[in-house]
Amino acid sequence: MVKFSLIAIVVAAALLLLAHWIHVDYLYFASYTILQFIVLATAWNILGGYCGYVNFGSAAFFALGAYASVFMHKAYPVPVPVLIVIGGLVSGIVGLGMGYLTLRLRGSFFAIATLALAVVLQTLIVNWDYVGGSRGAYIIRPENITILGFQINYIEYLFGLMLLLAVIALITARTIERSQLGLGFATIRDDELAAEACGVPTLRTKLIATAISGAFMGMAGAPFPYYIGYLQPASAFGLEYAVNSIAMPMIGGTTSWVGPLVGAVLLGGAQQYATVTISSAVNLLIVGLMLVAFVIIAPNGLVGLVQDRLRARRRS
Amino acid sequence: MTVLLHVDNVTKRFGGFVALDGVQLEVAAGERLGLIGPNGSGKSTLVNCICGTLQNESGNVRFDGQVMDGMAAHERTHRGLSRSFQLPRPFHSMTLAENLRVPLLYTVQARTGLLHSAGDLEARCHELLDMVGLLKKARHMPRDLTQVEMRKLELARAMAAEPKLLIADESMAGLSHSEVEDILTLLLRLNERGITIILIEHIMSAVMKFSQRLAVLVSGKKIADGAPETVVRNPEVVRAYLGQ
Numbered sequence: 262m263v264k265f266s267l268i269a270i271v272v273a274a275a276l277l278l279l280a281h282w283i284h285v286d287y288l289y290f291a292s293y294t295i296l297q298f299i300v301l302a303t304a305w306n307i308l309g310g311y312c313g314y315v316n317f318g319s320a321a322f323f324a325l326g327a328y329a330s331v332f333m334h335k336a337y338p339v340p341v342p343v344l345i346v347i348g349g350l351v352s353g354i355v356g357l358g359m360g361y362l363t364l365r366l367r368g369s370f371f372a373i374a375t376l377a378l379a380v381v382l383q384t385l386i387v388n389w390d391y392v393g394g395s396r397g398a399y400i401i402r403p404e405n406i407t408i409l410g411f412q413i414n415y416i417e418y419l420f421g422l423m424l425l426l427a428v429i430a431l432i433t434a435r436t437i438e439r440s441q442l443g444l445g446f447a448t449i450r451d452d453e454l455a456a457e458a459c460g461v462p463t464l465r466t467k468l469i470a471t472a473i474s475g476a477f478m479g480m481a482g483a484p485f486p487y488y489i490g491y492l493q494p495a496s497a498f499g500l501e502y503a504v505n506s507i508a509m510p511m512i513g514g515t516t517s518w519v520g521p522l523v524g525a526v527l528l529g530g531a532q533q534y535a536t537v538t539i540s541s542a543v544n545l546l547i548v549g550l551m552l553v554a555f556v557i558i559a560p561n562g563l564v565g566l567v568q569d570r571l572r573a574r575r576r577s
Numbered sequence: 578m579t580v581l582l583h584v585d586n587v588t589k590r591f592g593g594f595v596a597l598d599g600v601q602l603e604v605a606a607g608e609r610l611g612l613i614g615p616n617g618s619g620k621s622t623l624v625n626c627i628c629g630t631l632q633n634e635s636g637n638v639r640f641d642g643q644v645m646d647g648m649a650a651h652e653r654t655h656r657g658l659s660r661s662f663q664l665p666r667p668f669h670s671m672t673l674a675e676n677l678r679v680p681l682l683y684t685v686q687a688r689t690g691l692l693h694s695a696g697d698l699e700a701r702c703h704e705l706l707d708m709v710g711l712l713k714k715a716r717h718m719p720r721d722l723t724q725v726e727m728r729k730l731e732l733a734r735a736m737a738a739e740p741k742l743l744i745a746d747e748s749m750a751g752l753s754h755s756e757v758e759d760i761l762t763l764l765l766r767l768n769e770r771g772i773t774i775i776l777i778e779h780i781m782s783a784v785m786k787f788s789q790r791l792a793v794l795v796s797g798k799k800i801a802d803g804a805p806e807t808v809v810r811n812p813e814v815v816r817a818y819l820g821q
Contacts, residue, residue: 441683450670451668451671454650457629458735459738460680460684464649
């Protein structure tokens with residue numbers, strides 16, 4: 262784990278330096294979105310991929326993080342890293358509560374319950390005037406920020422934070438995968454009755470998964486108002502967050518931490534490219550087409566495809 | 578004789594259907610009990626109520642001096658109750674060795690704090706697989722197994738939890754004569770090590786060979802309980818099995 266963390270941090274630092282060297286504002290904007298999707302997809306995968314519980318409410322957790330920031334911005338402004346922690350706590354607690362209420366449901370019933378949660382939360386936010394209600398809320402982003410005497414472009418600062426968050430999310434996912442907790446998650450995905458019979462406390466294990474998953478989604482959402490400048494319910498609760506955070510792990514592969522990373526880079530990259538060259542409206546079309554293609558060609562995602570090839574070669 | 582499992586007046590209903598009707602059963606430590614009954618007589622429901630997969634509505638289950646009612650299945654496993662499923666339920670995405678790691682980590686490790694190193698864990702997995710003759714397939718996936726191997730894996734996984742009482746729910750159904758012998762030998766060997774076993778089975782030759790005592794369940798009621806030879810000659814049991 263230590264070795265992997267070091268490698269991840271070195272890669273992230275290299276990316277940061279590379280971005281600084283190229284120094285194009287648009288690059289920061291585009292990469293921020295992709296990094297944000299890496300965090301969202303990894304978070305979704307902890308519950309959806311490892312435990313097999315499909316969450317359609319990713320947008321709700323993301324929006325909670327974002328709106329927690331808006332609330333703090335108005336009530337008691339604090340630095341963005343603190344906002345990320347607060348967003349993570351709020352969404353983690355809501356994840357825990359949602360899990361407690363809904364985890365006795367299996368399969369499509371659980372998915373529908375998560376969808377309902379998103380609708381309920383959006384309605385609450387729309388009617389809560391303090392955070393802007395349906396009008397939305399403006400957050401004026403400062404031009405620069407000074408850290409340790411260095412003046413840093415604010416968008417570069419947000420990019421750096423999201424990069425760090427992506428690294429933390431990936432390290433967490435990989436650590437879980439190789440731990441006893443990861444084994445417990447896998448037993449829940451495979452067979453809950455057998456898991457209980459083997460001594461796995463399934464309800465508690467699932468609650469841990471919803472809390473971690475929700476917390477990371479909230480953390481991904483916390484810097485969002487600063488990134489976008491104007492937050493309205495329709496954009497924070499947007500369909501693209503729910504769809505992307507499911508599609509990305511599906512395309513990459515749900516059984517390993519690599520899957521959401523590959524899926525987010527591939528799908529996020531394609532979307533950014535399409536936004537610039539064609540139009541931003543084709544984003545969801547791309548997701549839909551790629552999802553259909555992958556379900557047919559590689560139902561276990563790219564990682565699954567590679568694993569199958571390797572296994573076949575070893576046998577022959 | 579110390580009583581290990583005490584099922585006292587247990588009743589379970591599914592809507593209007595009474596699956597278990599005031600069942601009374603005692604199992605002594607170290608005993609081999611055979612539990613038989615026609616299809617739908619409530620055998621599996623009784624197992625589920627004992628193991629916590631289902632909760633009984635009235636009556637109670639005591640195990641090893643503790644009241645089990647309201648306890649979740651995994652807590653009962655931690656206290657030494659283990660079962661195999663009628664239809665094998667392996668964890669499909671894991672190798673055989675990983676399948677056994679689950680009870681080792683979640684039950685044995687949690688209970689005793691032993692099995693610290695990865696080496697200990699590995700050794701114990703292999704020991705268990707060797708016991709059921711699946712050592713060569715430790716790295717295989719459950720989908721590569723035959724029916725009899727799947728049932729052996731199911732038993733090995735139940736054994737991995739180091740239970741005081743093992744309930745084998747129809748672990749021989751559909752197997753050939755020699756395969757039945759295999760599993761029977763395995764269960765007898767486990768019993769010699771001091772594990773109490775309840776065997777639920779339809780294959781009468783196996784049940785008669787294995788059981789020290791036989792209990793019969795018909796329509797959710799226990800109609801006979803005693804020495805196997807006497808029980809199978811009991812007119813009520815004969816009527817339940819052969820009709821009037």
